[in-house]
Amino acid sequence: MATENNAIEELANREYKYGFVTAIESENAPRGLSEDTIRFISSKKGEPEWLLEWRLKALRHWRTMKEPRWPNIHHPPIDYQNIIYYAAPKQKKNPKSLAEVDPELLNTYKKLGISLGEQERLSGVAVDAVFDSVSVATTFKGKLNELGIIFCSFSDAVREHPDLVRQYLGSVVPAGDNFFAALNSAVFSDGSFCYIPKGVRCPMELSTYFRINAADTGQFERTLIVADEGAYVSYLEGCTAPMRDTNQLHAAVVELVALGNARIKYSTVQNWYPGDKEGKGGIYNFVTKRGKCAGANSHISWTQVETGSAITWKYPSCLLIGDNSIGEFYSVAVTNHFQQADTGTKMIHIGKNTRSTIVSKGISAGRGNNSYRGLVEVKKGAANARNFSQCDSLLLGDRCGAHTFPYIEVKNTTSKVEHEASTSKIGEDQIFYCKQRGLSTEDAVNMIVNGFCREVFRELPMEFAVEAQKLLGVSLEGSVG
Amino acid sequence: MSLLEIKNLHAGIKGNEILAGVNLTVNRGEIHAIMGPNGSGKSTLAGVIAGREAYEVTGGEVRYKGTDLLSMAPEERAREGLFLAFQYPVEIPGVTNTYFLKAALNAIRTHRGQEPLDAVEFLSLTREKMKLVDMDETLLNRPVNEGFSGGEKKRNEIFQMAVLEPTLAILDETDSGLDIDALRIVAEGVNKLRSKENAVVVVTHYQRLLNYIVPDFVHVLVDGRIVKSGGKELAYTLEEKGYDWVKEPQAALPAGA
Numbered sequence: 139m140a141t142e143n144n145a146i147e148e149l150a151n152r153e154y155k156y157g158f159v160t161a162i163e164s165e166n167a168p169r170g171l172s173e174d175t176i177r178f179i180s181s182k183k184g185e186p187e188w189l190l191e192w193r194l195k196a197l198r199h200w201r202t203m204k205e206p207r208w209p210n211i212h213h214p215p216i217d218y219q220n221i222i223y224y225a226a227p228k229q230k231k232n233p234k235s236l237a238e239v240d241p242e243l244l245n246t247y248k249k250l251g252i253s254l255g256e257q258e259r260l261s262g263v264a265v266d267a268v269f270d271s272v273s274v275a276t277t278f279k280g281k282l283n284e285l286g287i288i289f290c291s292f293s294d295a296v297r298e299h300p301d302l303v304r305q306y307l308g309s310v311v312p313a314g315d316n317f318f319a320a321l322n323s324a325v326f327s328d329g330s331f332c333y334i335p336k337g338v339r340c341p342m343e344l345s346t347y348f349r350i351n352a353a354d355t356g357q358f359e360r361t362l363i364v365a366d367e368g369a370y371v372s373y374l375e376g377c378t379a380p381m382r383d384t385n386q387l388h389a390a391v392v393e394l395v396a397l398g399n400a401r402i403k404y405s406t407v408q409n410w411y412p413g414d415k416e417g418k419g420g421i422y423n424f425v426t427k428r429g430k431c432a433g434a435n436s437h438i439s440w441t442q443v444e445t446g447s448a449i450t451w452k453y454p455s456c457l458l459i460g461d462n463s464i465g466e467f468y469s470v471a472v473t474n475h476f477q478q479a480d481t482g483t484k485m486i487h488i489g490k491n492t493r494s495t496i497v498s499k500g501i502s503a504g505r506g507n508n509s510y511r512g513l514v515e516v517k518k519g520a521a522n523a524r525n526f527s528q529c530d531s532l533l534l535g536d537r538c539g540a541h542t543f544p545y546i547e548v549k550n551t552t553s554k555v556e557h558e559a560s561t562s563k564i565g566e567d568q569i570f571y572c573k574q575r576g577l578s579t580e581d582a583v584n585m586i587v588n589g590f591c592r593e594v595f596r597e598l599p600m601e602f603a604v605e606a607q608k609l610l611g612v613s614l615e616g617s618v619g
Numbered sequence: 620m621s622l623l624e625i626k627n628l629h630a631g632i633k634g635n636e637i638l639a640g641v642n643l644t645v646n647r648g649e650i651h652a653i654m655g656p657n658g659s660g661k662s663t664l665a666g667v668i669a670g671r672e673a674y675e676v677t678g679g680e681v682r683y684k685g686t687d688l689l690s691m692a693p694e695e696r697a698r699e700g701l702f703l704a705f706q707y708p709v710e711i712p713g714v715t716n717t718y719f720l721k722a723a724l725n726a727i728r729t730h731r732g733q734e735p736l737d738a739v740e741f742l743s744l745t746r747e748k749m750k751l752v753d754m755d756e757t758l759l760n761r762p763v764n765e766g767f768s769g770g771e772k773k774r775n776e777i778f779q780m781a782v783l784e785p786t787l788a789i790l791d792e793t794d795s796g797l798d799i800d801a802l803r804i805v806a807e808g809v810n811k812l813r814s815k816e817n818a819v820v821v822v823t824h825y826q827r828l829l830n831y832i833v834p835d836f837v838h839v840l841v842d843g844r845i846v847k848s849g850g851k852e853l854a855y856t857l858e859e860k861g862y863d864w865v866k867e868p869q870a871a872l873p874a875g876a
Contacts, residue, residue: 566672567709574669574705575723575779576697576730585722589713589762 167224173197176324179224183293183328186300196313196323203317209480210509210541211449213422216387223325223358282340287371288333289344292360295331302333306364310393310430310457318389319426322358326391329359334369334400343599345374359390365400367433372403374602388447390425398433398460403441405598407606410446412613417476417505420448427454431463431492439466440483441597443606445613448477453511455484458492458520465494468594470606472613473506473538482512482543487520487553496527499591502538503614509541514555516548523553531561532590534583534614584611620685621646622787622818623668629678630667636677637663639843645787648815652829652854653822655840656862661822662706664840665791669703670696683787697723698730700786700817704776704793711763716775717745719763720782727783748781752808770801777808784812789820794828806831826858839865 167178176197180190205216282289288299295303313323334340365371375392388410394402404427413420423446429438440454450473456465467483485494500508508531516523531540542559564586572582588595588607595603623645630638637660645651655661667674668681670693681688688696711719725735736744749756752774764772773793780788790809794802809819809832821832829837829851837853838845839862847853847865857865 562712565709568711570671570693571705571709571711572719572723573693574697574703575719575783576694576726577723578694578726581722581726585714585719586711589711589718592713 165225166222169222170219171197171221171223171325175223179325179327182224183296185296188304189296192308192313193324193326196320197325199314200317200320200324203314203320205317209451209511210507210543211451211478211480213449213478216422218321221387224327281342285338285341286335287338287340288331290331292326292329292331292362295362299331299333302364303331303362306362306393306395308393310395310428311391311426316426318424319391322360322389322391322426326358326360329361329390329392330363330373331361332363332371332373334365334371336366337368338366339369340371343372343374343601345376357386357388357390359392361390361392362395363393363402363404364395365397365402365436367397368399369397370401372599373405374599375404375406376409376602376605386421388421388423388425390427392425392427392454394427394429394438396429396431396433396436396438396463399435400433401437401439402429403439403599404429404454405602406440406442406444407598407602407609408442408444408446408450409609411448412446412477413448413475415475417448420477421446423447423450423452425452427452428457429455429465430457431460431465431489433463434460434489435462436460437464437466439468439597441466441468441594442470443591443594443598443602443609444469444471444479444481445609447479450477450479450481452481453483453513455486455513456494457486457488458494458523459488460492461489462491463489464492466597467494467496467498468597469497470499470501470591470594470610471508471510472501472503472610473508474503474613476505478507480509480511482510484513484515485525487514487516487523487525487550490519490521491523492520493524494526496525496529497593498527498529499594500529500531500540501534501587501590501610501614502531502540503534505537507539507541509543511543511545513545513547514557515545516550516553516555518549520550521552523550523555525553525555527555527557529557529559530590531559532587533561533563534587580611583614587614621682622684623688623820624682625668625679626681627679628664628667628676628681630663630674630676632663632674637674637843638667640679641840641843641845643838643845645818645820647786647818648813649836650813650819650821650832650834652832652834652837652851653820653840653845654824654826654837654854654857657824659840660843661824661840662791663843665703665706665789665820665822668789669693669701694726698727700727700784702780702783702785702788704773704780704788704790706791706793706795708764708772708776710765710767712765714763715760716763717741717759720745720779723779724782745782748778751781751811752778753804754778769796770798773797773805774801774808777805781808781812784817786817787820788812788817789822791822792824793821794823794825802828803831826854829854841866 167175173194176193180193311319313320332344363373394404396402410421410423431438438456444450454467458465465485471479471481473479483496496512498510500510502508510529514525529542533540540561544557546555548555568586569579569582587610595606598606621644625641625643628638628641629636641664653661663674676689721741728735754774764775793805834851837849837851839847
């Protein structure tokens with residue numbers, strides 16, 4: 139008994155490893171949200187007129203909308219006028235090489251375990267590092283250029299490939315889609331843009347690394363990935379953030395477009411600051427992610443491991459428009475201490491012979507509250523649609539919550555929709571069995587939880603899978619049922 | 620020095636005393652059998668030795684290799700070579716037998732100052748040990764005990780024992796739920812693992828298992844105390860006369876005798 143408590147205490151006192159601040163000058167927009175704020179952002183980024191108009195339209199639309207109240211989460215009201223919507227670290231424009239990047243910035247990334255230079259040499263993963271609303275360095279541009287692959291910051295894409303951006307921006311998540319998408323469309327800072335040309339298989343995993351630094355800034359990334367016919371790309375998104383007392387809003391939008399026979403694999407390991415043990419502080423992660431399987435035989439997979447954030451609210455979804463298209467969603471969501479999550483997916487079957495797979499694993503510990511919310515919609519014309527959904531919840535402790543809100547709407551009688559759900563606890567007997575074989579309580583819990591998440595971890599690119607397992611161990615901090 | 624020494628052990632659950640002063644000494648190289656009627660405290664004894672938290676020790680002491688066993692955490696006891704073959708082995712979904720056993724073995728090896736085994740080394744070790752209990756290789760990749768029949772679960776316990784090579788193994792009613800053939804296989808496995816360095820305590824209801832795992836000593840546990848000890852013939856006598864035979868003389872003795 140005594141030893142168990144000691145282990146739990148020790149783990150709980152482990153500090154959030156990424157909690158520190160980079161002392162760097164910031165060029166911020168004044169607090170608040172108005173048309174002037176938009177113009178400020180747009181001019182700072184040197185955007186063309188059409189984009190400014192697009193933003194302003196979104197802002198006007200946002201003003202007519204109300205923040206949704208239906209999710210199973212609770213938070214104090216957000217004062218949208220009390221947020222800084224743009225913060226850029228002062229540095230030289232457009233570094234041609236890492237040598238031109240502010241060394242303080244690079245040092246920040248080293249502390250976080252990412253050294254751009256090393257990445258460039260060893261792993262072969264191209265990294266577009268976003269730091270406080272501005273992309274820092276994009277490695278491997280040259281190599282990708284040879285294949286005709288475009289992978290750059292969103293801001294750069296607007297400058298260098300305006301036609302592509304204009305064609306696809308808002309085509310999957312229109313500005314008026316929802317409250318936070320509208321907000322994002324008005325004030326989005328930066329993000330990634332990626333275009334894979336016809337028939338090209340991107341030879342390396344593309345990755346983006348986020349961080350929020352200055353106090354009270356909201357992060358509003360905008361990411362757009364387009365895979366042309368027959369193309370393939372695997373994209374990794376991983377995030378951390380420093381310790382803050384006031385909540386920070388993160389309302390990103392990610393749009394994926396897969397044309398005929400194309401495939402996009404989008405993986406996320408999310409470790410935003412989750413708030414302290416009393417539930418104070420932490421990131422609000424309100425994200426709209428959607429993929430459009432536009433062409434026949436196209437395929438989009440979402441894989442996410444969400445361990446951070448005070449509140450996670452996102453539904454990476456797929457529009458299965460092309461015939462024979464496939465949508466997949468694999469998720470592990472962890473809520474510990476006072477974290478809340480309302481997350482899931484929407485699979486909209488529109489074309490013929492479409493397939494979707496949903497595997498959601500929710501882990502609740504402490505006083506965490508975890509909800510899965512999913513929609514499987516089979517439209518009238520979606521002949522022969524197939525869906526399989528599996529939602530499993532694992533409760534660690536007796537003060538946490540796990541909820542499931544599955545929505546199934548089927549309008550075509552040739553379709554087949556399957557839904558399985560389970561709720562379980564890690565039993566004392568299981569822990570004792572492991573201990574009697576020589577394993578510590580911590581190892582036993584980690585092992586059992588990882589076993590629980592196996593089907594999802596299997597879908598992650600290998601580097602991420604290892605990070606995900608470690609993250610899970612830290613997030614759960616010895617909680618045992 | 621004896622391997623296991625139990626002196627006047629009192630233990631219970633939720634305020635009810637189950638073990639009322641157990642005394643037992645086990646030396647290396649020996650096989651002891653503990654028999655007794657339902658509710659006598661056999662499984663409680665096994666659980667207390669293994670360190671099950673539900674049980675409260677209210678008196679007495681237990682020394683293992685000369686050290687105070689009761690102050691050691693369950694995983695510490697395991698790493699010191701204590702093994703419990705569970706009466707009802709639990710299932711662990713999502714965790715394969717291989718993964719589980721490798722983690723356990725390496726935890727024990729690290730404790731002993733040995734190098735942990737890698738996947739390839741571990742696999743060849745398991746192939747060797749599987750023959751001892753006639754275990755099907757396909758069961759290794761299945762989650763621990765998930766969907767196993769009763770016999771397969773018990774065989775898995777002995778298989779784990781073969782891999783972990785404990786110094787003191789406690790078999791808690793390993794024979795319950797087994798048919799004759801499974802019983803024989805399990806017993807043969809245990810016998811093959813015998814050495815001069817280790818010892819086994821077999822907790823059982825019936826004499827049948829003891830035909831295959833022949834004990835050096837038989838103890839009878841009644842109402843939380845060992846009331847009679849003897850050689851292997853004692854098991855036959857019990858089978859013949861029943862547990863009442865052992866209980867009667869207790870009732871007949873005047874108080875204080």
